[in-house]
Amino acid sequence: xxxxxxxxxxxxxxxxxxxxxxxxxxAWHAHQLARAEAIDAxxxxxxxxxxxxxxxxxxxxxxxxxxxxWCLTDAAAVRSALVDLDEKMTLHLLAxxxxxxxxxxxxxxxxxxxxxxxxxxxxxxxxxxxxxEWEHAFRESQGWPAAPYRGESAPALxxxxxxxxxxxxxxxxxxxxxxxxxNGVLRWHARLEAATKTRVRPRWIPRDLRCYQCHAxxxxxxxxxxxxxxxxxxxxxNRGGPVVMTLDEYNGRVGDAKPAAKLARMAAAAEKQPNPFxxxxxxxxxx
Ligand SMILES: [Zn+2]
Ligand SMILES: [Zn+2]
Numbered sequence: 199x200x201x202x203x204x205x206x207x208x209x210x211x212x213x214x215x216x217x218x219x220x221x222x223x224x225a226w227h228a229h230q231l232a233r234a235e236a237i238d239a240x241x242x243x244x245x246x247x248x249x250x251x252x253x254x255x256x257x258x259x260x261x262x263x264x265x266x267x268w269c270l271t272d273a274a275a276v277r278s279a280l281v282d283l284d285e286k287m288t289l290h291l292l293a294x295x296x297x298x299x300x301x302x303x304x305x306x307x308x309x310x311x312x313x314x315x316x317x318x319x320x321x322x323x324x325x326x327x328x329x330x331e332w333e334h335a336f337r338e339s340q341g342w343p344a345a346p347y348r349g350e351s352a353p354a355l356x357x358x359x360x361x362x363x364x365x366x367x368x369x370x371x372x373x374x375x376x377x378x379x380x381n382g383v384l385r386w387h388a389r390l391e392a393a394t395k396t397r398v399r400p401r402w403i404p405r406d407l408r409c410y411q412c413h414a415x416x417x418x419x420x421x422x423x424x425x426x427x428x429x430x431x432x433x434x435x436n437r438g439g440p441v442v443m444t445l446d447e448y449n450g451r452v453g454d455a456k457p458a459a460k461l462a463r464m465a466a467a468a469e470k471q472p473n474p475f476x477x478x479x480x481x482x483x484x485x
Pocket of ligand 2: 409410411412413414416428429430433434440441
């Protein structure tokens with residue numbers, strides 16, 4: 199069985215490179231076809247076959263493997279987003295209902311006003327429905343009985359999140375459910391973060407070693423992730439993009455660099471030592 203690439207964020211550059219590659223392949227095929235047609239047309243001076251071109255170079259980035267579908271880092275990101283949905287929705291409801299008293303009256307009096315009295319509550323109902331669909335899908339895939347009644351609104355959300363969290367490893371390993379569920383959870387989380395303005399801007403922590411590809415001091419680690427990337431946008435321009443490596447790979451390189459750095463320091467120190475045979479600017483006797 200071949201290893202499957204992780205469907206998560208870790209491979210976004212790999213996917214971008216593959217998309218660019220298939221576009222380049224299409225363009226190259228179109229060029230080949232146009233050339234063949236021009237050559238078939240024979241002596242027609244209007245049809246210049248153009249130069250023969252090489253097919254585009256193969257993609258060079260190596261994708262991170264899924265375990266089996268999401269890598270451990272991205273699966274952990276889905277898990278923390280799922281667990282956080284409950285709290286984010288609570289914040290969303292608190293903020294969303296700050297101006298809701300008048301609408302609440304409308305709702306009580308049963309008036310058929312257009313528009314929702316509480317968009318935040320609608321969001322909550324939508325999220326609960328969405329989570330229940332996934333619970334239903336996973337139960338069905340396992341041949342398990344239907345979900346019990348989980349009540350409405352906030353308690354229903356808490357209980358659906360708890361059930362899905364308890365079965366997350368199974369869902370994220372299920373070939374038919376894993377990708378869409380994980381991406382859906384991340385999208386819901388991003389949506390609630392945007393609505394509650396609680397998005398934390400990820401922080402790049404600079405790392406000491408120079409990039410082995412562009413030799414700039416631009417390697418950095420995104421806080422909380424075990425990945426080190428080169429932040430120089432022109433790094434590897436003709437070689438499939440900036441360097442990306444796991445923290446383990448980076449630390450391995452730090453270990454390798456230590457002896458080299460020590461040698462470089464020793465060499466520098468040796469140069470600073472006074473020359474035991476100074477010639478005081480005089481030329482040696484020989485021509
Ligand atoms: Zn991944
Ligand atoms: Zn670089």
